[in-house]
Amino acid sequence: MSNNVIKTSEVSEVLRMQLEGISTDIKFDETGVVMQVGDGVVRIYGLHNAEANELLRFDNGVEAIVMNLEEDNVGAVLLGSSAEIREGSTVKRTNRMASIMAGEGLLGRVINTVGTPIDGKGKVTGELFEMPLERKAPGVVFRQPVDTPLQTGLKAVDSMTPIGLGQRELIIGDRQTGKTSIAIDTIINQRANFEAGNPIYCIYVAVGQKGSTVASTVQTLKEYGAMDYTVVIAANGSDPAAMQYYAPFVGAAIGEYFRDTGRNALVVYDDLSKQAVAYREVSLILRRPSGREAYPGDIFYLHSRLLERAARIISQQEVAEHMNDLPPSLKGKVKGGGSLTALPLIETQAGDVSAYIPTNVISITDGQIFLETDLFNQGKRPAINVGISVSRVGGNAQIKPMKKVSGTLKMDQAQYQELAAFTKFGGDMDKVTAMTIDKGKKNEQLLIQPLHQPMSVEKQVAVLYCGTEGLLRDIPVEKVSEFEKQFLFTLDVNHKETVLDRLKNGEFNDEITAILRKVAADTVKQLQN
Amino acid sequence: MNTGLISTRYATALLDYAIERGEQDKVYEAVKMLSQMFWEVPRFGEALHNPILSPAEKKKLILTASGGEVSEAWDRFIDLLLENNRIEKLHYIALRFQDLYRDKNHILSATLTTAVDTDKSVYERLKSIIAKQTGGTVEMTQAVDPSIVGGFILQIGDNRWDASVASQLRRIKNELKEINN
Secondary structure (H helix, E strand, C coil), rough: CCCHCCCCCHHHHHHHHHEEECCCCCCCCEEEEEEEEEEEEEEEEECCCCCCCEEEEECCCCCCEEEEEECCEEEEECCCCCCCCCCCCEEEEEEEEEEEEEEEEHHCECCCCCCCCCCCCCCCCCCEEEEECCCCCCCCHEHHHHHHHECCCCCHHHHCCCCCCCCCCCEEEEECCCHHHHHHHHHHHCCCHHHHHHCCCEEHHHHHHCCHHHHHHHHHHHHCHHHHEEEEEEECCCHHHHHHHHHHHHHHHHHHHHHCCCCCEEEEEEHHHHHHHHHHHHHHHHCCCCHHHHHHHHHHHHHHHHHCCCCCCCHHHHCCCCCCCCHHHCCCCCCCCCCEEEEEEEECCCCCCCCHHHHHHHHCCCCCEEEHHHHCCCCCCCEEEECEECCCCHHHHHCHHHHHHHHHHHHHHHHHHHHHHCCCCCCCCCHHHHHHHHHHHHHHHHCHHHHHHHCCCCHHHHHHHHHHCCCCCCHHHHHHHHHHHHHHHHHHHHHHHHHHHHHHHHCCHHHHHHHHHHHHHHHHHHHHC | CCCHHHHHHHHHHHHHHHHCCCCCHHHHHHHHHHHHHHHCHHHHHHHHHHHCCCCHHHHHHHHHCCCCCCCCHHHHHHHHHHCCCCHHHHHHHHHHHHHHHHHHHHHHEEEEEEEEEECCHHHHHHHHHHHHCCEEEEEEEEECCCCHHHEEEEEECCCEHHHHHHHCCHHHHHHHHHHCC
16 A cells, blocks of 8 residues: 555654644634535525625535625535535634745646645645635726737738737637647747747636546657746646636636736637536526526626736836736735736637637627637648738838738638639639639638647748748649648758848848749749659 | 525514413413424424315414413414415524514523533523523523533623534644644
8 A cells, every 4th residue: 555655754853743733713703604506506604794705615625606696695606526514514704815826937837726736746836826716807097009919820810810819819610620739839838938038928728628638648749848938737627617607717716827027928819608607507406597598697797807817017117016906915026017818718609700708709809710620621721711810000010021922811811712612613703813712722722730739920921921922823722731841941951140040130122022922933933753 | 695684674573462461471471382382393493384185284383392381472473474475484583583582671582501410500500690690590401411422512692612522622633633634
């Protein structure tokens, strides 16, 4: 039995010191008695001074959060199993709001909604700060406009629907269309920033997913070295509905820790549809009145208050220090200039974006990336429907070279998608239409990207320059991906300092474009032989 | 969602009516016994929720649980609940009524739980100390629960002072587990 192995800390002296250090202070607790327990919800009589969203504790250590305050009883949701809780059990107030202990020690860990590690690597180490789960978003005065890009590494996203630091961009689509893959590739692409010393910390919140899926996602992140700067919060399908409901708030609270201390963070909510379902379950059991599709009346508020916490904080230190609703644990540690970017995911049914929850979240976020099953099945991955995908931040979140190169790309591709249906009729086409369709087809091929292979922004600019300037005129569609490979290889080997590094720094002039044209022409000639 | 609202209204009505008829003490005793029955015999609560039992049968059960035919006001109140189909809220109403009655008469309810039977004098002293501190009357009950191992648990109204050995042991166990993890 492994329990017989003596740990080093079990030396008697050490144990005696620990016993001395344990507080045996006894104080008066405010208590209530459980009237009903079932389906993850407890109804408690008493607790007259309980506050909304306060943490309650049972004698066996299980905690609950107060959700309903009535005249003589309190409805609370359990953050744990209801196995040992019965009618007549005692509950006491903890006088604390629900919160999560956040710190640098969380990076690389997988935790559940209450902060307990579930990756088997022991306690979370380092200095931890208590961040409340519910908190008001920063006011207008404490924000600044989005002006820095968050590079996802995906050509289709960074060129046509660019994301900036502090933006909320919704990724919406049916099941199995590649929503999680876009989020994971974005996280993987931040490795370069981490190695360069200005990391964008990533938080991945898995709500209602299978344990095996979360495990394989964590494995993927480990393989690509992303776990060094990522925290994973998992509230799997088998966890109580309350844990699934609060998991995105835990992600937001940890993100705010980085945001308010002057760093940049990215939080991925995968996905908010499951959080809405969990909240619906909890609300119905608490007997709150239901509305459309049986969702409670405040389902919009649920998502809007969560997503409003993603912001770009003003760089002026004196202003940022006076941010509203700063938690006491951060007093004195606030730095301006940080940001929290949110990538919520929503799953639609049969492509219906006009259902209740999708329309709610679309109206909250600063743009959406819409993924379609048809495009996915045709092999065009990422399966982004360019026509209805948009980023309301746009050019402000792009470096100068990218802005120049992808200027009309989105509109051209949208036009092409419309015209492409047209060509199925056959018949003659005028030269201009034929050229548009040809260019659109080749750009489409350029935008296809394999899974987990994010591309740095300078390479994206180089590749897309060829596409938008029509330098692929003379090669067939089937050879486009080979062209891309050869082209990038040549640039890497021969023109790293002259082109790639200068593009990365934001330079874009005739000298660079001349080199790009020459390399493109050479590659085309090679392929024609 | 409206449980609190409904039970408060019925409890207030019962209290006012009982006071009018001068039967509030009798009703209070009946309600106290009924409340105790709910905790001790869970099947009693289930029976009241059962749609197969007729209102007359339910009324008989409730009267037995509350100590028999003791007060006209209580009798009528049960009839009212059965008529208005609010019998499921009886437990909440009973607890709320006790709260309202105690508030009105400045009575504090206290429970002392010990592992073994304590001396009567200790118990009386504690009662008088609490009465002096709070300036009202104290209704004290005593309970013996060997599972607390030692020490005592004192519950005054909503507040609980847990000085039992069992909970201290539990706390030590949890903290040691945390430290040594």
